[in-house]
Amino acid sequence: MPINTAPSRTSPIWILILLMLTKIVLQYWVVNSNYDLQRDEYLHLDMANHLAGGYISVPPFISWNSVLIQWLGNGIFWVRFFPAFYGALTMLLMWKMIEMAGGGIFAQLLAAFTFLFSGMTRLQIFYQPNSVDILSWTIVFWLLMKYIRQPKDTYLIWIGIVVGVGILNKYNIIFLVLGVVAGLLLTKYREVFTRRAFYAGVLLALIIISPNLVWQFRHGFPVIHHMKELSSSQLVNVSRIGFIIDQFIFFLGGAFLILAGLISLLFYKPFRAYRIVLIIFTITISLFVYFRAKSYYSLGLYPIIFAFGSTWWEQLFNRFRYGRVAWLVIIVLPFFLIFKAIFPVLTPEEIAREGEKYRMLGILKWEDGKDHEIPQDFADMLGWREMAELAQQAWEKIPENERKNALILCDNYGQAGALNYFNKGKTPPAVAMEADYVFWFPKTDSIHYVLRVGHAPDSGFLKLIGKIETIGKLATPYSRERDWQTEVYLLSDFSPEVKNKFRALLSKKQGNYAAY
Structure with missing residues (x-):
């Protein structure tokens, strides 16, 4: 049965537009010009030069976005724009969900301020899949709310499409899918499993993700290797209690809206039809806690929680309208008290x-x-320009007639991506024995020079190299690459054994990323 909890009139559109513009401008304001891009961003941008159905670290969506950035000039302005833009679209959907929940302008301002003045802004500094991931989750919840209000098959089909695109952006949305399926099974909405439109949505999702499935199959499902590596090197250090605490810390002064949203979904009668959201939230969070997920993996759950929490809060303070400003101040004040500590605004x-x-x-x-x-x-946002300049100096030392026989080899993907970003057109593409770069190597049949970025060759190769020239050592203070003692070398005069030894190492590295 269709339900209707929408307010009698919508809020002025100019307020929403102003808040969305504020979101975009804010993302530029909180980054000091002393910083370069972050190491992952260089890899994501370089994917535009290697379009494929998938990658070791991420699905292919971000590579398409990177192509668009290249078309726009590949400048840092556009790199920062898209995470901000996707964040602004998330705010738009949250605004519309509040209207569906019956909230007015105060509820919308509460939720918008919480979204703006929180850890969401820190996360969306970076050109990573996270902004699209949060947007994808929010679209799913928005469509679910529309389906609950008016059960149309169209919404089920669109949920399937959005989930498919969401998986092509980041596999993280699969946790939401598990939560949604459980929520449907545990509520009266299990009737969707009798609808053809539901299975049409599932089929469309599978068709959308099929290029990535084919790529994973052909490469031995490297996503499994990536998840194992992530679990052993990073997630093992995640505290389950810390994960729960971080859910509130992310939103600073607006954290009360999390509790308000959960309580209102449980007890507030006008939200009874939406209690499935509470089930989805609980199951998805529980899965993240169990698997020791990083704290920000769950952020896509909160726009809809804020929609209900702010609407209920507006009703609670309906008779105390003069106190509403105080609540907005409570949200904003902590942000400005500590924003220098959580954003790269200081040197x-x-x-x-x-x-x-x-x-x-x-x-x-x-x-x-x-x-x-x-x-x-x-x-991870420091030292990249200096590194690229050192590599350029090394490149210019290679005789012009030998440059076709030269390889630029880095220790890690951040180094390779940064060199390819800053030195594009000046040097051939750099590669690394790490991440997706292991599949992007040029032919190595005739290599006379190697421009090496990172550490000196290990003992197994050192005895096979006749000449090693140190070009320079990274000196940018506080750079992680400087802590790793990154240097730039020019290697030449190789033993004939080097070629076979190098090929064997590359083949081994490529094989390491396959699960079978």
């Missing part, structure tokens, strides 16, 4: 001087489980 030197404040907030802990001088994401 690395300034952050290091205020290290204790950062340590108290727990944001100096890196994926190795240890505290460092500056946050890991910030350390």
Whole structure:
């Protein structure tokens, strides 16, 4: 039976537009110009030059977005624009969900301020799949709300399409799918399993993700290797209690809306039809806790929770309208009190001087489980330009007639991606014995020079190299690459054994990424 809890009139559209523009501008404002892009961003941008049905670390959606960025000039402005834009679209859907839940302008401002002045803004600094992931989850919930209000087959089909695109962006949305399926089975909405439209949606989702499934099959399902590696090197350091605490810390002064949303879905009668959302939330969060997921994996759950929480909060304070401003201040104030600590607005030197404040907030802990001088994401945004300049200096030392026989080899994907971003057109593409770059190597039949970025060759290769020239050592303070003592070398005068030994190593590295 269709339900209707919409308010009698919608809020002024200009307020929504102003908030969406604020979201986009805010994402630029919270990044100091001293920082480059983050290491993962360079890999994602480089994927535009290697279009495929999938990649070791991510599905293919971000590579298509990277092609668009290239068409627009490949500048940092556009790299930062798209995460901000997807965040603004998420706000738009949250605004519309509040209208469906029966909320007015105060509820919409509560939710919008919580979204703006929270960890969401920190996450959406970076050009990663996370912004589209959160948007995909929000679209699914928006369509689910529309289906609950008016059970049309169209909404089920569109949910299937969105899930398919969401999986092509990040596999994380599969946890939401499990939560939704469980929620449907445990409520009266299990009737969707008798509808042809539901299976049409499932079929469309499978068709959409089929290129990635084929790619995974042909490459031995490297996603399994990636998940095992992630679990052993990073997720093993995740605390389950810490995960739960972080859900509230992400939203600072607006965290009360999480509790408001969960309580209202359980007890507030006008939301009775939407209690499936509470079941989905509970099951999905439980799965994340069980698998020791990173705290931000669950952020796609919150736009709909804020929609219900803010609507209920508006009803609670319906008779105390003058106190509503105070609640908005409560949301905004903590953000501006600590935003220098959670965003890269200060220089690395300034952050290091205020290290204790950062340590108290727990944001100096890196994926190795240890505290460092500056946050890991910030350390991963330093040194790349200097590295590219050193590599360019090394390249110019190679005789022009030998450059066709030269290889640029890096230790890690961040180095290779950064060189390809800053030196595109000046040098051939750099590669690395890591991540997707193991499949992007050029032919190595005749290599006379190797421009090496990272560490000196290991002992197994060292005795086979006649000449090693050190070009320079990365000196950018607080860069993670500097901590790793990254250097640039020019190698030449190789023994004939090098070619076969190198091919064997590359083949082994490629094989390591296959699950079978």
